[in-house]
Amino acid sequence: MEWAPAECVLPTGERPLRVAEFDALFASALGGLERVSPTHLRLDLRGAREGEADRVEEVARDLAARETACCSFFTFTFTRDRDDLALDVEVPVTHSGVLDGLAARALAAAPGMSR
Numbered sequence: 001m002e003w004a005p006a007e008c009v010l011p012t013g014e015r016p017l018r019v020a021e022f023d024a025l026f027a028s029a030l031g032g033l034e035r036v037s038p039t040h041l042r043l044d045l046r047g048a049r050e051g052e053a054d055r056v057e058e059v060a061r062d063l064a065a066r067e068t069a070c071c072s073f074f075t076f077t078f079t080r081d082r083d084d085l086a087l088d089v090e091v092p093v094t095h096s097g098v099l100d101g102l103a104a105r106a107l108a109a110a111p112g113m114s115r
Helices: 012-028 053-070 092-108
Strands: 030-037 041-044 075-081 084-090
Touching: 012 030, 012 041, 012 053, 012 092, 030 092, 041 092, 053 084, 053 092, 084 092
Parallel strands: none
Antiparallel strands: 030 041, 041 084, 075 084
């Protein structure tokens, strides 16, 4: 988790586990990624199969809540439309590099997905 800022209070030993959780979410549910601005990333998450949208949303919301607890500068906003879930991630301009890292992780974990 080389993109974690100094302000992150997640213990160093737990960071690889958190990265693995993000990777698993991206690998299983990322359908699209849009960099709205340097401080705003939109992730389109989809259920792998019909009926999975609730599980994807539950996992994503839990992960976002735990990430906000250790990196309070993140703002996560969820918008749901049937089985499609948009996750908007916003940060202050001073943390745009962290958003760069998150976007890179998402692209690496979900090869072949659309931007």
